[in-house]
Amino acid sequence: MxxxxxxxxxxxxxxxxxxxxxxxxxxxxxxxxxxxxxxxxxxxxxxxxxxxxxxxxxxxxxxxxxxxxxxxxxxxxxxxxxxxxxxxxxxxxxxxxxNGDSEAARLARSKSATYRFFGDLPWVPRTYAGAGLVDNWPVVVKPDQGQGGQGVCLVHTPVELTVSLGSTRQPVICEYLPGAELTVDCFTDRHGRLLYLGPRSRERIVGGIAMCTRRMGGDAQVRSIGEAINRCLRLRGPWFFQLKRDAQGDWKLLEMSCRLSSSSVAQRAAGVNLALMAVQDHMGRDLTVLEDPRVLRAERRLTTSIVLDYDFDTACFDLDDTLLCDGIANPSAMRLVYRLLQLGKRLVLLTRHPSDPLLTLEAAHIPATLFERIVHLRQSEPKSAHIPLPAIFIDNHFPERIEVSRSLRIPVFNVDALDLLFP
CATH class of the missing domain: 3.40.50.20 (Rossmann fold)
Incomplete structure (x- = not known):
């Protein structure tokens, strides 16, 4: 294949x-x-x-x-x-x-071009050509080529507007939309069919990204807007548009984009993998959407990964309170174990476990074959004596880490670092 x-x-x-x-x-x-x-x-x-x-x-x-x-x-x-x-x-x-149609990409990059293209359709927000034409305050000033709500400013007076226009690159003056905001993830196939339209809320925003988003049910007005955009432009693949309710409760267009949205992960979790659908469509396959409506909300957060400036062949793990927690396999440790194997590293288990470690591993559903060696140490025996260099060492017990660090000068990690290593 x-x-x-x-x-x-x-x-x-x-x-x-x-x-x-x-x-x-x-x-x-x-x-x-x-x-x-x-x-x-x-x-x-x-x-x-x-x-x-x-x-x-x-x-x-x-x-x-x-x-x-x-x-x-x-x-x-x-x-x-x-x-x-x-x-x-x-x-x-x-x-x-x-989604590489050049005209669609050009329009999507400019809010003013988008608003002009769709003209006097009822869901296009009112814009003002200059400060002297504003007849309904407050208004919003935003950059013509901004995204994610960045650089948007709410102004209440002509003086504030003058200041905002002077500090905004390629400013667009729009009517103020006080209501709720939606992002609508969409997918159009190679035949021009709008296969998917998935509205979701933007409930907690950080840096223009929806860190909390809730998948919403169908809305006839939202669908009508999506179908109109799809009908007027040559779209193929994932795209999205953003809406906000005006003072009368009607949806108005904020912007659209000819790419995937970052928080479309909420749709992927519900079975609608928009990126993979684009690949399948590129392969000439006709697609069917299989969506689970019970997936309602996605919560996002910042994550951290470290870069280790050290080349090693072997990773040595402790057993109790490292690979195991209360007799159960530690998910973070197991993720790292399999990731290291994927990277071609050898694994060694070093333990002072009070009973047979093989039986304990079996009870925790951890295959002993993951490890090149399993070393069952005496209580006074240093772990550093059984670590083949170059290596890294992972153990929850500080005295063990400091002994290995001082003896071998290799990187040592506590269990709190497991999720930071080798994403």
Whole structure:
């Protein structure tokens, strides 16, 4: 079976990391990442490259060369400016861009262009060409090419408006919409059919990202807006739009985008993997949506991964209160065990367990075959004597860690670091 070579760029954005999680287990995908800056993308993608920013003169040549060297079939752009830049160019470089119609990408990047394109439709917010034309206060000033609510300012007087216009790049003056806000995740297939429309709330926002989002039921007005956008533009793949209720309770358009949204993970959790659907659609497959309505809410948070500047062959684990907690396998430790095996590392178990460690492992449903060696130590025997170098050592007991650290000068970790290692 032929696999699709997929490149995610920029790879380290929240959208890029969501695509990595959405595609990393697919048998249909070989996954690659690229970024113009040093960020988490290099940790999330096994195959990763650094490329210039799209504003740099050598971007086109370097990016085209990367596509050729990796034989990339399909590119996911994770930023609206990148989407707009790549859309008219990428075909000449031998790859396809997800939702890569250049006119749709151009319109989606500019709020003013979007509002003009859809003209006087009832769900387009009222805009004002200048401060002197505002007849209903307050109003909102926002950057024409902003995203995620960043740079938006509510102003109540002409004086405040003048100040805001002077401090906002390419400002757009819009009517104030005081009501609830929605993001609507969508998917359009290669036949132009709107296969999926999934509204969700934005209940807690950090840095323009919905850290708490709740999947909502159907709304005829929301669907009508989504169908109108889909009918008017050449869309193919995942896209989304954002709405807010006006003073009368009607939905008005804030913005739209020709890419995946980062919090579309809520839809993926309910069975609607929009990134994978894009790959399947690229392969020419007709798709069916299988959605579980019982998945209602997604909670997100910041996570941390460390970069270890140390090359090692072996990871040595303690058993009690490290690999096991109260006789039960520690999920964080087991995740790390299997991740290290995936990276080709050898595993050694070092324990002073009071009884037969093999029986204890069996009772905890941990296969002893995970470990190259299992060393059952006497109480006074130093663990450092059984650690083959180069290695790392993981143990909950501080005296054990300090003995190994002082004897071997290798990295040692407590159980609180398990989730930070090797994502």
């Amino acid at each position: 032929s696999r699709v070579r997929v490149l995610v760029f920029p790879s380290g954005s929240e959208v890029g990391l969501e695509i990595a999680q959405a595609l990393q287990g697919s048998v249909h995908v070989d996954l690659y990442g690229a970024s113009s800056r040093c960020d988490h993308g290099a940790l999330a993608f096994v195959r990763h490259a650094e490329v210039p920013n799209i504003a740099e003169l050598d971007f086109d040549a370097r990016f085209a060369r990367l596509l050729s060297e990796w034989h990339i079939d399909l590119v996911f752009s994770t930023h609206d400016s990148v989407q707009e830049y790549l859309a008219p160019r990428i075909g000449a470089w031998g790859a396809s861009l997800v």
